[in-house]
Amino acid sequence: MKFNIMLRRLLFPISLIWWIVTCVRNFLFDTSLLKSYNIPHKSIVVGNLSVGGTGKTPMVIYLTKLLYEKHELQILSRGYGRKTNGYLLVNEDHTSIDVGDEPLLYFTKFKKNIAIAVSENRADGVQQLRKIQPKSVVILDDAFQHRKIKAGFSVLLTTYNSLFSHDFLLPAGNLRELRSGAQRSDIIVVTKCPLNMTEIEKSNVKSELSKYNKPIYFSGISYSDPISFGNTAYCSKNVLLVTGIAKPEPLIEFLSETSRVEHISYPDHHNFSVNEIQKIHEKIDTFVSENWSIITTEKDYMRLLPFKEKWGLSNYPWFYIPIEMKIDNENAFNQLILDYVRTI
Incomplete structure (x- = not known):
């Protein structure tokens, strides 16, 4: 533990370099000097500011279950860990080696209802999916840092035990970009919360994240029988x-x-x-x-x-x-998503 702390302190100068890189990059996109592809019709990004393990996959599944019965729906992922490149529409013959474990999981659960694709180039992936269903709702898995595309609604995840507001930039910390990136989100969901979380604990987290002026929701993980x-x-x-x-x-x-x-x-x-x-x-x-x-x-x-x-x-x-995401104040959360999807 002490070794990890010392190592991270030694890596802090590299984090300063990464700070400069991310500041410049975000400035160029914020001022439109670098262009973003505005996704036509409805789109929802699920992402985080930190690396890995915030519950993006359960959230994508939650949103899919919420929307797929009454809306045309598509999912786009990078397909992390796959041995292929480019755009692929997931089908019955693919394995995780072809498309990655998360897209294959989505396909296994929802193959009869929605189109699921992988593409490291998210803009190209969305355009390819739009050829199949021009007015579908596209859910983009782990695309919050992909500034070359701009979704209509962004869900930012952060874990209860490791709030992004307590973290630092890589490699001294776990953040992919500055904490201020949270301003691009529409809502913040605190994930992996204790099932017996008290109102005082929720209030403390809300106070910690209040500077970002976003609606805040809490969620936990429910495990099914093996x-x-x-x-x-x-x-x-x-x-x-x-x-x-x-x-x-x-x-x-x-x-x-x-x-x-x-x-x-x-x-x-x-x-x-x-x-x-x-x-x-x-x-x-x-x-x-x-x-x-x-x-x-x-x-x-x-x-x-x-x-x-x-x-x-x-x-x-x-x-x-199997696991399932459970959201506190679920009705209000669902209504927020549905209101966005239904607006013209």
């Missing part, structure tokens, strides 16, 4: 948790309430290898005298699915655990 994709439907209370996400701590905390948990952690969007899976299976084999289950996240499941049979996952007690 779903089997292995050789048993019964999930044990002895859990080997395998994650390749940015911040697995809330999941660890949740499982630890009722289970004995051992955790194997990999980097965010990690593409698993056969050797890594073999080591996981070997570890489970050492617990032969006890009943253990392997649990992973739904995003990690997207990356494991193509190798389920080839790597023998179906022969072991593998499960994934």
Whole structure:
């Protein structure tokens, strides 16, 4: 811990350079010296100021569930971690290697209802999607810093335990850009809040973020029962948790309430290898005298699915655990989104 603090202090001069770069870049866009593509019709950006782990994927899923039954809807993502380039419309034949784990997750959940695409060039991606449905609502996953496009509505996420207002620019901190970038948002959602969060705690957070003069909402994560994709439907209370996400701590905390948990952690969007899976299976084999289950996240499941049979996952007690975003003052939040979408 002390080493990390010392290292970040040493990196502070580099953060000053990044501060200059982001200031100049934002100035050029704010003064229209650099042009932004104004997305026609309705569009919603979901993003953050910090790197990783703020709950963008659950928010995109939440908004999709809110809107897709009564509105034409599309999702555009960069497709982080994919091995392809350019614009791709996600289809049944794609794997996470082709399009990334998050777009594949969206497709798995909503493929019958909406078009989902990936493109590192967001402006080109939106234009390609518009050819399919010119007047759809486009949800852009993790595009808050993409100043080359301008969406109609921006949802900025920040985690309860690591508010952007307490953070610093990379690499001394975790911010991609200055805190003042929050002024471009339409609402701020504080994510991964405690389920028993008090009104005093909410008031303290609102006071901390009041300088940005944006509506503030609070959200938490709800975990569903584990779903089997292995050789048993019964999930044990002895859990080997395998994650390749940015911040697995809330999941660890949740499982630890009722289970004995051992955790194997990999980097965010990690593409698993056969050797890594073999080591996981070997570890489970050492617990032969006890009943253990392997649990992973739904995003990690997207990356494991193509190798389920080839790597023998179906022969072991593998499960994934779906999550859902729960928003405090949900009706007011929903109405704010619906009012934007419905306006002409």
